[in-house]
Amino acid sequence: MVDASLTMAVSSSFQRRKWVAIAIPAIIFAYLLYAAASFDVLGVAGRARMDNAQNLLSDFWSYKVSVIRDNRNGKVIAAIDADARYSFAPDWVKTQGDVTQIDLGDGNLVTYDAQGARYVVPGYGTISITAPNGKLVLDAPQPLPDWISASDTRVGVTTSAGRFIYTKSKVETQRFFAGWELFFFTFDSPFYGKSFAQLAALAFWDARLDPAQPNWEAMSHDVLTNSLWHHGDVLWAIFETLLMAFLGTFCAALIALPLSFLAASNMMPWRLPRFAMRRVFDFIRGLDALIWTLILVRAFGPGPMTGALAILMTDTGLFGKIFSEALENIDEKQVEGIRSTGANAVQRARFGVLPQVLPILMSQVLYNFESNTRSATVIGAIVGGGIGLLLTQAIQTQKDWEDVAYYLILIVLMVIVIDWLSGIIRRRLIKG
Amino acid sequence: MADLAFAPTPQKRPDLSEPQHAYLRMVRQKRLYGAVLLVLFLLLLASGFRVAENRNAGDFLSGLPMLGAFPSEVLSEGWANRANVPGLALHFVPSLIETLNIATVSTLLGGLCAALLALMSTRGLAPFPRLIPVFRRTMDALRALPDVVIALVLIYVLGGGPIPAVLAISIHTSGALGKLFSEVSENADLKPVEGLASTGARWGQRIWLGVLPQVAPNWASYLLMRFEMNVRASAILGFVGQGGLGADLKVAMQWGQGKYDKVVAIFLILFVTIVVIDRGSDWLRTRLTKGAQHG
Numbered sequence: 001m002v003d004a005s006l007t008m009a010v011s012s013s014f015q016r017r018k019w020v021a022i023a024i025p026a027i028i029f030a031y032l033l034y035a036a037a038s039f040d041v042l043g044v045a046g047r048a049r050m051d052n053a054q055n056l057l058s059d060f061w062s063y064k065v066s067v068i069r070d071n072r073n074g075k076v077i078a079a080i081d082a083d084a085r086y087s088f089a090p091d092w093v094k095t096q097g098d099v100t101q102i103d104l105g106d107g108n109l110v111t112y113d114a115q116g117a118r119y120v121v122p123g124y125g126t127i128s129i130t131a132p133n134g135k136l137v138l139d140a141p142q143p144l145p146d147w148i149s150a151s152d153t154r155v156g157v158t159t160s161a162g163r164f165i166y167t168k169s170k171v172e173t174q175r176f177f178a179g180w181e182l183f184f185f186t187f188d189s190p191f192y193g194k195s196f197a198q199l200a201a202l203a204f205w206d207a208r209l210d211p212a213q214p215n216w217e218a219m220s221h222d223v224l225t226n227s228l229w230h231h232g233d234v235l236w237a238i239f240e241t242l243l244m245a246f247l248g249t250f251c252a253a254l255i256a257l258p259l260s261f262l263a264a265s266n267m268m269p270w271r272l273p274r275f276a277m278r279r280v281f282d283f284i285r286g287l288d289a290l291i292w293t294l295i296l297v298r299a300f301g302p303g304p305m306t307g308a309l310a311i312l313m314t315d316t317g318l319f320g321k322i323f324s325e326a327l328e329n330i331d332e333k334q335v336e337g338i339r340s341t342g343a344n345a346v347q348r349a350r351f352g353v354l355p356q357v358l359p360i361l362m363s364q365v366l367y368n369f370e371s372n373t374r375s376a377t378v379i380g381a382i383v384g385g386g387i388g389l390l391l392t393q394a395i396q397t398q399k400d401w402e403d404v405a406y407y408l409i410l411i412v413l414m415v416i417v418i419d420w421l422s423g424i425i426r427r428r429l430i431k432g
Numbered sequence: 433m434a435d436l437a438f439a440p441t442p443q444k445r446p447d448l449s450e451p452q453h454a455y456l457r458m459v460r461q462k463r464l465y466g467a468v469l470l471v472l473f474l475l476l477l478a479s480g481f482r483v484a485e486n487r488n489a490g491d492f493l494s495g496l497p498m499l500g501a502f503p504s505e506v507l508s509e510g511w512a513n514r515a516n517v518p519g520l521a522l523h524f525v526p527s528l529i530e531t532l533n534i535a536t537v538s539t540l541l542g543g544l545c546a547a548l549l550a551l552m553s554t555r556g557l558a559p560f561p562r563l564i565p566v567f568r569r570t571m572d573a574l575r576a577l578p579d580v581v582i583a584l585v586l587i588y589v590l591g592g593g594p595i596p597a598v599l600a601i602s603i604h605t606s607g608a609l610g611k612l613f614s615e616v617s618e619n620a621d622l623k624p625v626e627g628l629a630s631t632g633a634r635w636g637q638r639i640w641l642g643v644l645p646q647v648a649p650n651w652a653s654y655l656l657m658r659f660e661m662n663v664r665a666s667a668i669l670g671f672v673g674q675g676g677l678g679a680d681l682k683v684a685m686q687w688g689q690g691k692y693d694k695v696v697a698i699f700l701i702l703f704v705t706i707v708v709i710d711r712g713s714d715w716l717r718t719r720l721t722k723g724a725q726h727g
Contacts, residue, residue: 028540031536031537031540032537032540032541035533035536035537038530038533039533039537039593039594039595039598040593041595044590044591044593044595047590047591048589048590048591049588049589049590049591050589052588052589053589056585056588056589240484240487243480243483243484244484246480247477247480247481247484250473250477251477251481254477282707285710286703286706286707286710287699287703288664288667288668288702288703288706289664289668290664290667290668290671290678290681291699291702291703294685295499295502295503296499298498298501298502299490299495299496299498299499299501299502300488300489300490300491300492300495300498301488301489301490301495302488302489303484303487303488303489303490304484304487304488305481305484305485305487305488305491305492306488307484308481308484374576374578375578377578377580377581378578378579378580378581378668378672381580381672382668382671382672385487385488388580391581391584392584392672395584395585395588398588404585408577408581408585411576411577411578411581412573412576412577415575415576416572416573416576419572419576
């Protein structure tokens with residue numbers, strides 16, 4: 001009976017497949033459990049600093065204005081980002097003598113006076129702080145909620161309306177507003193506070209504000225030299241990152257192209273050089289970008305050229321492998337045709353081989369350029385160049401998260417634009 | 433008699449008197465353009481290199497002889513203390529395992545998210561066809577963020593350790609793999625899916641029984657390729673952030689002279705691991721995409 005054995009075979013094969021379908025997810029799940037245990041996931045969840053996350057997220061969409069009193073001389077300033085260079089007089093801060101009233105909105109009222117400071121929180125009561133002999137004395141309705149942190153030297157209050165911090169040397173009230181203030185022009189620029197329509201009018205047809213230079217020139221100068229956001233430096237850093245990726249990728253392609261002929265079995269009849277070349281490519285790829293970067297930094301010092309060279313090294317190995325594989329897959333007939341006309345090796349390569357492989361190679365190179373713009377950000381962080389450096393610095397100071405947000409957005413935009421451009425070029429290359 | 437009124441006018445006919453002439457002129461022109469473009473491109477590279485060199489701490493020519501100095505210093509010290517190296521390499525195996533675990537977990541998690549994102553953004557398979565562009569743009573954004581950047585931000589929130597690295601690499605992986613996965617599933621044959629739908633199969637069953645068997649070899653091949661990349665990425669992440677072999681390497685490098693045998697040991701096991709994983713995944717990938725020899 002044929003049918004019986006066939007049924008047996010089919011059903012046993014089904015049985016096996018069923019087990020595999022259950023076993024593979026089970027193994028993966030067990031592995032993830034092991035990894036979770038070895039990574040101490042629960043510990044991390046306990047240690048997570050959610051207040052940091054909140055700081056970070058609020059800086060993405062808002063800016064803060066701090067009203068600071070220096071407790072030693074009683075001077076009060078209201079400034080953006082707590083930086084005295086950007087001080088101004090907001091209408092929600094009123095000063096009379098040595099009493100300052102700050103209206104945080106929704107009934108939240110902060111008062112600085114000679115004795116200390118008071119904060120009226122609606123629905124809770126009045127938090128009053130005095131410093132009679134160098135020690136802070138807190139008077140607030142008991143028990144203290146967890147949004148008030150108090151010690152002898154520092155009292156902090158965080159509400160939805162803002163943040164209030166009292167230390168011996170100063171008292172600071174922070175209020176948050178949506179948007180990134182001073183993003184284009186700082187207070188010292190004549191263009192500050194103008195609407196978009198006004199700016200357009202100034203740029204195109206209105207009279208010069210400064211007779212020495214046209215308005216659009218003054219405007220771009222003021223934007224680029226913005227002392228809070230440093231747009232000029234940031235743009236230069238983006239350019240440097242792109243430059244690293246560009247130089248690294250295309251120089252690597254230029255170096256790898258002739259070398260890959262030595263590693264392709266149909267171009268290089270002798271085994272030994274072919275084998276040696278392939279091992280060289282393997283070695284270069286195997287020594288990771290990280291190791292190359294460290295070696296190169298020692299020789300050339302930090303900077304964008306070192307970053308470009310690090311990309312060049314790793315990509316030479318990669319391109320050597322990809323290119324030689326492409327060369328091995330060419331159509332030999334065209335090479336033969338060229339050979340029959342008496343062409344030498346270089347002429348055969350130029351007219352028989354290159355026209356066949358060039359579109360594929362170019363497309364590969366562009367694809368790598370794309371991914372290298374990302375790597376250049378990372379390598380920049382190690383070698384100290386480009387936007388990667390600015391970003392790691394901004395993150396490590398743990399203060400200016402609006403800068404981090406700005407750089408992140410720029411990096412994403414940069415990568416998406418390069419993606420899109422190289423996609424267009426690649427499609428044209430492949431279609432011819 | 434032929435009707436000459438419809439014949440092409442003599443002036444408009446292509447000049448066939450000297451075919452080689454026209455052809456050669458075209459070829460020459462094309463080559464000229466090609467040469468000009470090439471020269472422009474090389475000039476661009478050279479000037480770009482000058483700019484980068486000016487911003488660099490050391491310049492190219494004076495650095496070139498130094499290139500061998502650091503490796504030879506490290507290697508000679510490593511060679512002098514070669515007796516220590518195997519022991520040290522063994523000592524760093526737990527870090528290596530952590531690095532590999534980071535890479536594996538993030539490849540698995542990222543692959544899972546990528547599979548979901550890919551299915552959500554494939555025409556004909558997506559359960560919510562209206563949302564296809566939303567899922568595509570999500571993948572683009574996830575792909576655009578470099579993993580180190582995500583990791584540094586996460587370290588600030590979650591503290592040190594391997595978890596920020598895992599999350600960061602997973603996020604990047606789900607974007608990058610999602611795109612590749614969706615390209616594969618776009619080309620999947622929809623007939624099995626229709627067949628299953630006609631028997632009343634739910635969406636999950638249609639995907640599990642109709643689509644996955646078709647795409648599994650290619651997806652697994654991409655997953656392996658990503659795993660290779662993620663091993664490298666997790667080493668770099670360790671160096672920039674915390675955790676695994678990269679962090680050990682950073683510490684050993686900071687000790688400088690006298691600890692270079694550690695550096696050699698770490699370089700060695702990193703190199704061997706990467707080469708072994710590359711080779712293994714190469715072999716597996718050819719098997720997956722071309723099929724095993726016995727069919």
